[in-house]
Amino acid sequence: MENLTNIPANLSGTRDNSSVPIECTDIFCRPDEEYLDYLEDYVFPDDWEWGIIILYALTFIVGLSGNVLVCFAVWRNRSMRTVTNIFIVNLAIADLAVIIICLPPTLLSDVTETWYFGFAMCKIALFLQTTSVAVSVFTLSAISVERWYAICYPLRFKSTKRRAKIIILVIWIIAFLLALPEVIVADLTRFVKRQYIDLLIFCGPQWSDKTNQVVYQSVIIVLMYLLPLVLMTVTYSMIAVVLWTGKIPGAIESANRPMMDGNVNRAEEQLESRKKAAKMLITVVIGFAVCYFPVHLFNILRYADALRFVAPRMIQVLSMISHWLPYLNSSINPIIYNFMSVQTKGAFHLTGIAGFAGVAFFADCWNARSLVQPDARLSP
Structure with a gap:
């Protein structure tokens, strides 16, 4: 070391x-x-870097506790082992990997601008970082497609746990393959800082050909940002329209039934609930777009050598913030996907951790039953 x-x-x-x-x-x-x-x-660390360290620490605590609660609640409650929750648990596992494997070394390297863990860990860390982030992003995309089918085409789509597990396996395989180049080119480099010759170490990809580096980063940006963003935007927009307008396939019979006075308020509550769900879908897309855009933009500018005229201190600040945002996304995913559900308190009471989960990190709100009225029959 x-x-x-x-x-x-x-x-x-x-x-x-x-x-x-x-x-x-x-x-x-x-x-x-x-x-x-x-x-x-x-x-x-400088004074301003302590502020960044505090942000990272809070993100680590929230992300670790939230994603652990997701896995624990599903493990303890057999009724919650639905197809959608299989994807959500996989997302939680990937986000846990992002929080545990990626966040600490990234923070230490960004603050000290030094790699302390040696050559082998340099390769392993870069590989696991790319893999875990890819699994998280691909799982977000898979959830959007699964919900789109289940809500917009419930009568022609039958989702099964076996199919979900196969999709998750494929996601991990693709993520491993996508991260392999990181293992090959990862290396340690001594670098010169200002007027002093120092012995600080940099861990990162060392491409022999800049063209290959640009091609690889372009593939990363397309597969891990642009395509998932387009996919989630399209699918969630269609779901939001269905939920907002109340034109739910398979619910026609229910809509045409004469409503008793006692059912009017219930129907209004369900419509309001669907509108809240639609707003949550929009939050998912915005959260992903905002949290992952800066780091990809920063990489584009860096590899295009467009930062040569930017002050080194400004580059360091922008780098640390852009690195922090994806971790923020991994920490708030449990909140975005599982917050404010009717089933939240019941789930935590069943797991015996209701007091610890006062802000309701987990719920089965992505189960179609919690998004639409029961007789809509949208559950896979």
Whole structure:
């Protein structure tokens, strides 16, 4: 492991403070103490970086607890092991991987601009980061398609747990394949910072051909952002129209039945509930678009060498914020998908963690029964 503890003797050795002339140990003839002080100041967080660290810490806590609660609630309640919840649990697992595997080393590297974990972990970390983020994004896309079929075409679509598990397996395989190039090109690099020669280490992809690098990043942007964004926008827009207008396929018979006075209020409540669900779908798309756009834009500008005239401090700030936003998305996914459902309190009471889950991180609100009236028969 190469880090600041491996500073050579000519930099970290003791030096006599007598009148003996200082022997130069670098090309700038800087005293060892001044050099080490610079490295310490460089690695230690600035005041504004502590604010970023707090954001990362809060995101880690919310993401870890929320996604764990999702998995635990489904595991404890057999009635919640629906097709949709299979996808949601897979999303929670992927988001947990993003939070646990990606967030800590990203924060440490962004703040200290140094990689402390060695060559092997550099390759493993980059591979797992790309894999977990890809699984999270692809699962979001799969959920949108599954809900689109179940709500817009309930009579011609029969979703099964077996089919859901096959889709999830395919998602993981594609994610692994997409991350393989990261393993091949990942490497450690020493870099020079300002006027000092230092020993700080950078972990990242080291492409021998810039064209291949641009092609790979283009594929990443298309498969992990543009296509999922278009897919979710189209499917959720169609679902939102159905829920907002109340024109639910398969619910015609129910709509044509004469309504008793006692059912009028219930119908109005169901219509309002569907409108809230439609708004939640819009929130899903906006959340994904906002959280993942900056990091992809930043990569495009970086690989196009368009940041050469931007101040280094500004680049560091933009980099840290753009890296934080995808983690924010992984932490709020349980809230977006499972918040404010009728079944929330009951689910947590059944799991025995209702007190801990006071803000209702989990619910089966994506079950079609909770989105539409019962006699609409939209459940797969």
